[in-house]
Amino acid sequence: MANPGIIEIIDVHKRYEVKSESLHVLGGLSLTIAPGEFVSIVGLSGSGKSTLLRLLIGLDRDYQGEIRVGGEPIGGPSLDRGIVFQEHRLFPWLSLRDNVGLGLENSTLTATEKAKAVREHIELVGLGGFEDAYPHQLSGGMAQRAAIARALVNRPSILLLDEPFGALDALTRSNLQQELQRIWSSEKISMVLVTHDVEEAVYLGDRVVVLEPHPGRIERIVPIDVPHPRERKDARLEQLVREVREAILDHGRPS
């Protein structure tokens, strides 16, 4: 049995049919993500970044090629993979505690273990004391922390992040990036981050995968050989940000 955190993407094609016209979104993408690795995916609009995450989480099973997680083909969503969307998608009628607990609805844990898991994950994202708050009482950053706790509460081997900080202000965003780095180090799980933000991709990733659009393919993979925890002002990171940015702009114009 392969390690559950390993993701193998083998020659994946994805087409959408829009008004009898076929839109080629992913054009033969192959990538292997090692257990515990942090991979950032960047690219212009139309490079299929978010589509790739939908395939990985199992919400969309209509594609050609092969995707294996832990050696097994994806057969739909699994509690072993969590996802954080750009919008927090918390349920407004549930308190923070119940929103996080929602992820455990189909878990095999006992009620006591569930309560403990919820408590621990609320603590993990630094929201202790807000258990009874409703989503409308939380700031954007807090809501996104809650979404991270909900995605992690099942202790998945893989966390997918779809532009998770894209809607936040700059200060909150850099705070949460730091938090995510800390959580990744402590949980030791694989993370795949899709983002528009090149600094974010480089700051967090072990590798940055640069996609080129129409159809989405890998343009380059930039290894980020800077040990964690990282300093944002590290000159090596700044050099790599320039490198990634050039790779993105090599093909196509900025959007």
Added chain:
Amino acid sequence: MSIARDRKPGVIRVAGLSHAYVLPLVLIVAWELSTRLGLVNTRLLVPPTRVLAAAWRELQQGGIVAPLAASLGRDLGGAALGSLLGVLVGSIMGVSRRWEHVLGPSFHAAKQVAIFAWIPLMSVWLGTGELAKVVFIALSAFYPVALNTFEGVRSVSPAHVEVARVFSFTRAQVFRRVVLPGAAPSIATGVKLGLVYAWLGTIGAEYLLAAAPGIGNLMIDGRESFQMDKVLLGVIIVGAVGFAISALATSLETRLLRWRA
């Protein structure tokens, strides 16, 4: 959530007296004065003080509590039945496009039939007793509940349903944990309307179907014996109960849907 919260409309306090009470007070005083000064025929319009006296008299003779209890009993029974069916049918049409195609057109066509037009048919089918009354009241409550449930279910965010799918929810879990709570504000609006319609239906049913203890009957009695004070007393009770039901439903709604911003 898009549904605005109910607020007490324009209550501005002037010297301890809310504007909302000014008009009714003026009307009552004018009513009393016009009867005292002989401006109107007091056989057709009795003064408010006599309505008050009638209230006291009926209360002592047991002419209010028992009929009111009977009316409220069939009202709530019918409203509960109609609301349950309304949530059921509204949910089915909301969740499934196929069922919407099957049920929708008949539902919308039947809705166009004025509710009281069903009475002759129902009295033939179900008689004119308690069963027919409760069914009629249930029908009154059914439409607003079904319609609002349908709209509520349709407005449930696909993003939330997707979250549920990520957590491997079954269809039943999606319905119970996402669709129903997501539609709850709409359902609450429907039930509130349903309660108001059910109360109207209750008085209508008591008036148009066979006589049985109830507030409607109190008014029929008053009319037949030409006791205008009793008729007016009935009108006031009907209004007060309607108001109370609506206020109660609103406060219950606010309490249950605390999570709304």
